[in-house]
Amino acid sequence: MKDDKKTDKPLKRQETEKTQQLAEHTADSTGELMNTNHGVRINDDQNSLKAGERGSSLLEDFILREKITHFDHERIPERVVHARGSGAHGVFKAYKSMSGVTRAHFLSDESLETPVFVRFSTVAGSRGSTDLARDVRGFAVKFYTQEGNFDLVGNNMPVFFIQDAIKFPDLVHAVKPEPDNEMPQAASAHDTFWDFISLMPESAHMIMWLMSDRAIPRSYRMMEGFGVHTFRFVNAEGVSNFVKFHWKPLLGVHSVAWDEAQNISGKDPDYHRRDLWDAIESGNFPEWELGVQIVPEEDEFKFDFDLLDSTKIIPEELVPVQRIGKLTLNRNPDNFFAETEQSAFHIGHVVPGIDFTNDPLLQGRLFSYTDTQLIRLGGPNFQEIPINRPIVPVHNNQRDGYMRQTINRGKSSYNPNSLGNGYPLQAKASEGGFTSYPERIDAKKIRARSRSFFDHFSQAQLFYNSQSDPERNHMIDAFSFELGKVQSVEVRQRMLGILSLVDKGLAAAVAFALRIPVPQDPELPVNHSIPADGNLADYDPFTVDTALKASAALSMANTVKDTIKTRKIAFLAADGVDEKSLTTVKAALEGAGAIVEIISPRLNFILSEGDEQIPVNHSLLTAASVFYDAVYVPGGTNSVATIEAEADAVHFLNEAFKHCKAIAADLGAAQVLEATYFSKKIPSEFSDQTVLREGIVVGEDPKKLADQLILAISQHRFWEREKPRKVPA
Numbered sequence: 001m002k003d004d005k006k007t008d009k010p011l012k013r014q015e016t017e018k019t020q021q022l023a024e025h026t027a028d029s030t031g032e033l034m035n036t037n038h039g040v041r042i043n044d045d046q047n048s049l050k051a052g053e054r055g056s057s058l059l060e061d062f063i064l065r066e067k068i069t070h071f072d073h074e075r076i077p078e079r080v081v082h083a084r085g086s087g088a089h090g091v092f093k094a095y096k097s098m099s100g101v102t103r104a105h106f107l108s109d110e111s112l113e114t115p116v117f118v119r120f121s122t123v124a125g126s127r128g129s130t131d132l133a134r135d136v137r138g139f140a141v142k143f144y145t146q147e148g149n150f151d152l153v154g155n156n157m158p159v160f161f162i163q164d165a166i167k168f169p170d171l172v173h174a175v176k177p178e179p180d181n182e183m184p185q186a187a188s189a190h191d192t193f194w195d196f197i198s199l200m201p202e203s204a205h206m207i208m209w210l211m212s213d214r215a216i217p218r219s220y221r222m223m224e225g226f227g228v229h230t231f232r233f234v235n236a237e238g239v240s241n242f243v244k245f246h247w248k249p250l251l252g253v254h255s256v257a258w259d260e261a262q263n264i265s266g267k268d269p270d271y272h273r274r275d276l277w278d279a280i281e282s283g284n285f286p287e288w289e290l291g292v293q294i295v296p297e298e299d300e301f302k303f304d305f306d307l308l309d310s311t312k313i314i315p316e317e318l319v320p321v322q323r324i325g326k327l328t329l330n331r332n333p334d335n336f337f338a339e340t341e342q343s344a345f346h347i348g349h350v351v352p353g354i355d356f357t358n359d360p361l362l363q364g365r366l367f368s369y370t371d372t373q374l375i376r377l378g379g380p381n382f383q384e385i386p387i388n389r390p391i392v393p394v395h396n397n398q399r400d401g402y403m404r405q406t407i408n409r410g411k412s413s414y415n416p417n418s419l420g421n422g423y424p425l426q427a428k429a430s431e432g433g434f435t436s437y438p439e440r441i442d443a444k445k446i447r448a449r450s451r452s453f454f455d456h457f458s459q460a461q462l463f464y465n466s467q468s469d470p471e472r473n474h475m476i477d478a479f480s481f482e483l484g485k486v487q488s489v490e491v492r493q494r495m496l497g498i499l500s501l502v503d504k505g506l507a508a509a510v511a512f513a514l515r516i517p518v519p520q521d522p523e524l525p526v527n528h529s530i531p532a533d534g535n536l537a538d539y540d541p542f543t544v545d546t547a548l549k550a551s552a553a554l555s556m557a558n559t560v561k562d563t564i565k566t567r568k569i570a571f572l573a574a575d576g577v578d579e580k581s582l583t584t585v586k587a588a589l590e591g592a593g594a595i596v597e598i599i600s601p602r603l604n605f606i607l608s609e610g611d612e613q614i615p616v617n618h619s620l621l622t623a624a625s626v627f628y629d630a631v632y633v634p635g636g637t638n639s640v641a642t643i644e645a646e647a648d649a650v651h652f653l654n655e656a657f658k659h660c661k662a663i664a665a666d667l668g669a670a671q672v673l674e675a676t677y678f679s680k681k682i683p684s685e686f687s688d689q690t691v692l693r694e695g696i697v698v699g700e701d702p703k704k705l706a707d708q709l710i711l712a713i714s715q716h717r718f719w720e721r722e723k724p725r726k727v728p729a
């Protein structure tokens with residue numbers, strides 16, 4: 001929701017070397033006269049030059065032509081994937097020196113503050129699509145370090161659909177809108193996607209994540225991030241350790257309900273973008289801890305999966321995540337196009353101390369990211385765009401090309417040279433020169449996949465096994481929804497076959513909704529990961545019997561649930577509201593860091609019982625329960641009577657109940673709850689504790705009520721009431 005009350009308090013701008021560098025490129029027209037791009041002042045910006053007042057426009061009008069021509073060229077191609085995104089500036093600080101494992105300078109000292117730019121995105125939709133699509137989210141971080149840029153281009157899910165980059169164009173063609181009619185936008189629920197997935201058993205694990213609530217986050221600020229691939233840390237002695245990168249949000253990992261996501265998509269398609277923007281504007285800076293899982297080189301073959309396979313995680317039970325630093329986003333961009341749209345991330349932007357592995361997905365990405373910027377940003381000089389520049393000066397012999405900005409002096413643009421006294425000189429490793437980890441490779445050239453990549457199902461099972469009951473129900477519903485949108489019965493059937501290889505109960509539940517049987521002998525994965533003339537004779541997708549049957553870290557049920565910071569709570573009130581019942585609860589919630597908004601039948605203000613004006617944030621017309629984490633109805637005879645009689649207010653409450661949110665009412669407003677569908681669903685014998693567990697709080701004393709409400713909101717959602725107590729809304 002857009003906040004109607006805008007504060008004009010100047011924001012504290014966090015100065016970093018990057019913000020200083022960007023400031024040199026910013027323009028502010030305050031107090032200035034208008035001029036053309038060649039600097040000539042414009043006297044009339046309302047009328048083009050004409051032959052007479054009613055005459056035709058003259059070709060001579062350089063002012064009109066310049067303005068229209070520039071406008072005609074304002075658009076650039078959107079990203080082929082991750083087109084829809086939002087960016088923010090911030091800083092990263094290490095908690096302690098990691099120099100034992102990596103020579104990366106930005107991780108070497110806890111006193112260093114590294115500027116960052118982060119871009120979050122959805123994958124499948126176009127630039128203008130909804131934020132709440134069921135999709136993977138991109139989580140791309142550009143660290144502007146003293147040794148050059150390090151881009152950690154990750155996602156909010158730790159695995160990927162495919163094992164080899166050669167399948168990426170197929171995957172993206174399948175998930176994007178279908179080619180004949182460009183439908184559906186920003187959705188995976190269609191035939192081409194599930195056709196591909198049903199033939200790609202290696203995607204089984206990722207599909208579990210995509211059908212889980214991770215695909216519909218409550219906020220970008222409440223998602224985890226993952227580097228996905230196994231990388232290397234290399235220290236000053238040249239010792240390498242494998243490393244997986246994680247981002248852990250300090251507010252925990254939270255999602256919305258699927259019905260809610262679809263609602264938000266219509267009512268505010270910018271929901272995540274707005275949430276991020278508003279949080280930063282109001283000083284609620286989003287924070288994540290950087291986590292690493294470190295595996296010594298000698299343990300490479302210790303696991304029953306391959307570290308080079310991007311469809312696998314390293315369960316946290318096997319290798320714990322060490323939290324090594326904190327990312328804080330503290331400044332919104334000044335200009336969406338110049339910064340967020342023109343930001344160019346590249347997995348190949350690494351700094352000394354960080355290196356690659358032979359993960360075939362990672363290797364393919366190394367080629368793709370520069371290549372795509374050449375078309376998207378119009379040539380090889382995209383690194384000179386302010387947002388992409390490193391904070392260290394660039395010296396090399398690359399020259400010319402479209403839109404070159406740097407004015408290189410001197411005659412020599414080659415190495416070696418003597419005319420330029422040999423400069424720029426190569427850097428020794430001791431001077432920060434990047435040296436690749438000298439991994440020994442002794443192999444035949446071959447187009448093949450390692451057998452250690454062939455187990456596609458044990459980690460899909462691990463994920464499913466690790467979910468709480470409500471999370472599993474959501475997955476069953478998600479599969480039933482998505483496959484329900486698929487027209488082809490063969491595709492549905494083939495998918496049930498894949499699901500039966502993951503979990504028989506899951507397959508049976510989805511089959512029940514689709515009312516088709518689970519195939520008895522699902523087609524074996526013959527794609528598929530194995531060359532056309534490969535031998536499948538001894539192929540068995542279940543060769544791996546993993547010791548670990550469930551991992552607590554995989555369930556969102558176990559996330560942070562001790563804070564209501566930045567949660568949004570709607571107060572439904574009207575004229576005649578009991579001031580104490582409103583202000584006491586408001587103050588308590590705000591004291592705990594939440595955001596309270598007052599919603600009334602009409603805008604602007606309401607009058608309390610004592611005739612005090614209380615500002616209103618939204619009317620029932622411009623607000624909806626899906627924008628809030630909880631709702632409270634304060635007391636006051638007239639206010640309560642008005643709210644009870646407002647169908648939109650009662651719908652607001654029913655919908656909040658359906659989406660399993662905390663709901664509270666002053667005892668004097670209990671009649672409003674009685675007007676809802678859910679009043680009939682709360683058995684009268686419920687004790688106080690049960691009511692709290694179900695997230696419904698009714699009380700006489702506003703202080704006590706506020707305490708209980710805070711406890712309820714911190715639980716995020718009461719998913720357990722979803723099935724047994726579902727209401728129409």
Ligand code: HDE
Pocket residue numbers: 079080081082085119120121137138139140153154155160164165166168226227228229310343344345361362364365368369370372373
């Ligand atoms: Fe990307 N990906 N990707 N990807 N990716 C792009 O680069 C690609 C993959 C990710 O906010 C593109 O600048 C290939 C995995 C993010 O600007 C493109 C393969 C992961 C972003 C590209 C992958 C990602 C991109 C499109 C398979 C998680 C948005 C525009 C080998 C670890 C970055 C662009 C931003 C963007 C290629 C797979 C994350 C075409 C070939 C795995 C977050 O270059």
